[in-house]
Amino acid sequence: MRREIPVAITFVVGVIMLLSNFIDVPFGTYSLKSLAQELGGWVIIISAFAVGLASVNLIRIHGNNLARKRAGWFNSLLLLISIFVWTIVGIIAFHQPSSAFWTTLNQNIYNAVLSALGAAMFATVSLYLGSAAFRAFRMRGFDATVLLIACMIMMLGQAPIGALIWNKFPSLASWFLSVPNNIGQRAIMMGAAIGAFATSLRILFGIERGHLGAD
Numbered sequence: 159m160r161r162e163i164p165v166a167i168t169f170v171v172g173v174i175m176l177l178s179n180f181i182d183v184p185f186g187t188y189s190l191k192s193l194a195q196e197l198g199g200w201v202i203i204i205s206a207f208a209v210g211l212a213s214v215n216l217i218r219i220h221g222n223n224l225a226r227k228r229a230g231w232f233n234s235l236l237l238l239i240s241i242f243v244w245t246i247v248g249i250i251a252f253h254q255p256s257s258a259f260w261t262t263l264n265q266n267i268y269n270a271v272l273s274a275l276g277a278a279m280f281a282t283v284s285l286y287l288g289s290a291a292f293r294a295f296r297m298r299g300f301d302a303t304v305l306l307i308a309c310m311i312m313m314l315g316q317a318p319i320g321a322l323i324w325n326k327f328p329s330l331a332s333w334f335l336s337v338p339n340n341i342g343q344r345a346i347m348m349g350a351a352i353g354a355f356a357t358s359l360r361i362l363f364g365i366e367r368g369h370l371g372a373d
Contacts, residue, residue: 161370164370165364165370168361169362172361173362174190174197216237217238217241224238243267244264244267247260247263247264247267251263251264291309308334308338311327311334314327314331315328315331315332
């Protein structure tokens, strides 16, 4: 029963959410679309509990690292301090929107800490992307050669020096971005949509049960 009941609930909820996009059948004071909206609210509540559970698990793991002085315990300490400080500041700023001090402090933490760390992370990742691009863009075959030429045109079209070399580089790069790039993206999105639909059907009919955990 530990698996049959979740599978049955998943099937019923999935059918309601799917059919509500096409038909609206009344059920007394409710209808199919109102039931779907009600279930959408429950999804938000469950997601909030999932985030809370993930936060507790994160605190537990890094708390153990800190208590046992494992390698990198100082990073765990900084993470825990950041979580508690920003949580307290965010709650106070939310409940006291008229307080300029807490609102400004909350925004400054985001701008001066989180945004700066995100920019530093992406700057570090760009080095690895450049290294991977250097290895990937070698002319080892026809496909790699076409990719290399397209990337060179795109880089020259986006950089100011490209227009100085040849004034057609910006328009050519714009054509690559709007035509071949959109074609490839739409093909990928269609394939991903078909895969998501097939996976959804497997979950809906109880064929795929990996989300229920191990036996």
